[in-house]
Amino acid sequence: MQTVTTTPFGRRPVTAGQIELSALAARPAPVPAVDKWEVIQDLSLARAAFGVSDRTLSVLNVLVGVHARRELAEGDMLIVYASNATLSARAHGMPESTLRRHLAALVNAGLIARHDSPNGKRYIRRDGSGDAMRAFGFDLRPLLIRSVEIAQAAQAERGRQAELAALREEVVLLLRDAVKLGDHAGQVELSDRVALVRRDLRRKLEREALIALRNRLAALVDKVRESCVAGVEAPVATVEMSACDSRNERHIQEPDKEQSDSEGQAPDLRKVLERCPDVLDYATEGVRNWEGFVSLMARLAPMTGVDLPTWRDACQSMGPMEASVALAGIVQRIGEIRSPGAYLRTLARKARAGAVDVDRVMPRAA
Structure with missing residues (x-):
């Protein structure tokens, strides 16, 4: 033709x-x-x-x-x-x-x-x-x-998309590390940076933007990891727990007598309840003694956003009574404290270093 x-x-x-x-x-x-x-x-x-x-x-x-x-x-x-x-x-x-x-x-x-x-x-x-x-x-x-030229351009685009997917995956993993390590270290101020990264990830980012985001997050994760390593003390002896839930709860609720004696005189429970009256809303039968108060705070911990490992660590580091007083202060100031779990972990870490005063956690007496 x-x-x-x-x-x-x-x-x-x-x-x-x-x-x-x-x-x-x-x-x-x-x-x-x-x-x-x-x-x-x-x-x-x-x-x-x-x-x-x-x-x-x-x-x-x-x-x-x-x-x-x-x-x-x-x-x-x-x-x-x-x-x-x-x-x-x-x-x-x-x-x-x-x-x-x-x-x-x-x-x-x-x-x-x-x-x-x-x-x-x-x-x-x-x-x-x-x-x-x-x-x-x-x-x-x-x-x-132009079929060969078109096939080569398509292959290059597949490589570009694969690289973008790998970079985005790396950013998501670094973001997860930043959130969890920051939560562990009690660095609640990281929340603003994390929110900015999540906002950026909602957009379709190109290679250069993803690389910049990855480098920024990597530096942040390294910094948080260093603070976590710097704050590590000698490992706390693991307490062997029974599989029975009731026994586990009793272990958390009951203060060790020897530990109580070594810590000196317990704080005045009546004054604690006067400064933290919000916890009484959850006490159906009232609070008559320290055993009842510790038991009440053990039930309140998950409602406040404090998971069981964090509560156990606080009880071991601070003692059950001091941990319960600290949690009562957190409940009373719940509108001021952004992350109760991270806050309690920070107090527990300071307690292991001997630098915490739970009286300062509670609101000032009227």
């Missing part, structure tokens, strides 16, 4: 870009044939590299669908001469003005070539035996010629 013209029909002038694209379409193909749907799939992935939108590619998909064979092969008739009305119907009723705009974008991107007839109509001329002699319409041969 012969191509006899490369200039556009009507008043449209010929441009240097059209001449260059015509020369491109005339080059020998790098491969003898290619699966047209594989080319479309690769082009959909790498469309940004060719400056076309998904809507423009939907029109290209229609053109490729009109072509009868699955392969685009050297020597075949690759010109689509369907009318705008036919193409519009196949594009689910796309307006012809929109269709023409996307067809022009495909031509300008060098993905198809235009061969206009003398009157601007699209048609095919056949010889006496019915073979195609000349056709006017949109030539799909540039897709065959």
Whole structure:
């Protein structure tokens, strides 16, 4: 089949870009044939590299669908001469003005070539035996010629997306480390930084932004980890706990007598309740002694946001009575303390170093 013209029909002038694209379409193909749907799939992935939108590619998909064979092969008739009305119907009723705009974008991107007839109509001329002699319409041969280039661009885009996914995964893991290590170290001031990172992750970040975020989080995690290591004391002996819940609760609630004697005189329970009256709302039978008070605070701990390991650590580090007084102060000041669990862990760590005064945790006496 012969191509006899490369200039556009009507008043449209010929441009240097059209001449260059015509020369491109005339080059020998790098491969003898290619699966047209594989080319479309690769082009959909790498469309940004060719400056076309998904809507423009939907029109290209229609053109490729009109072509009868699955392969685009050297020597075949690759010109689509369907009318705008036919193409519009196949594009689910796309307006012809929109269709023409996307067809022009495909031509300008060098993905198809235009061969206009003398009157601007699209048609095919056949010889006496019915073979195609000349056709006017949109030539799909540039897709065959650029198929290797398109496949390479798609592979590069897959690599870019894989790198972005790995970077985003690393940022999420570092964020988790920052949150949990900061919570362990009692650094509640990290919450603002964490909120900013989570806000950034809601957006679609590019490579440079993700690398900057990763480096910032890595430095933050290193700093928090150093503070955790610096605050580690000699390991506390692990108390063997029974599998029975009632025995575990009793172990937490009952102060060790020897420990109480060594710590000196216990604080005045009546004054503690006067300064922290909110805890009495949860005491259905009142609070008559320290044993009842410790038992009440053990029940209140999970309601306040203090998990069982944190409560056990506080009882071991501070003693059950002092831990209960500290938790009562936290309950009374619940609107001021952002993270009760982290706050109690900080008090327990200071208690192990001998630098905590639970009296300061409670509100001042009226």
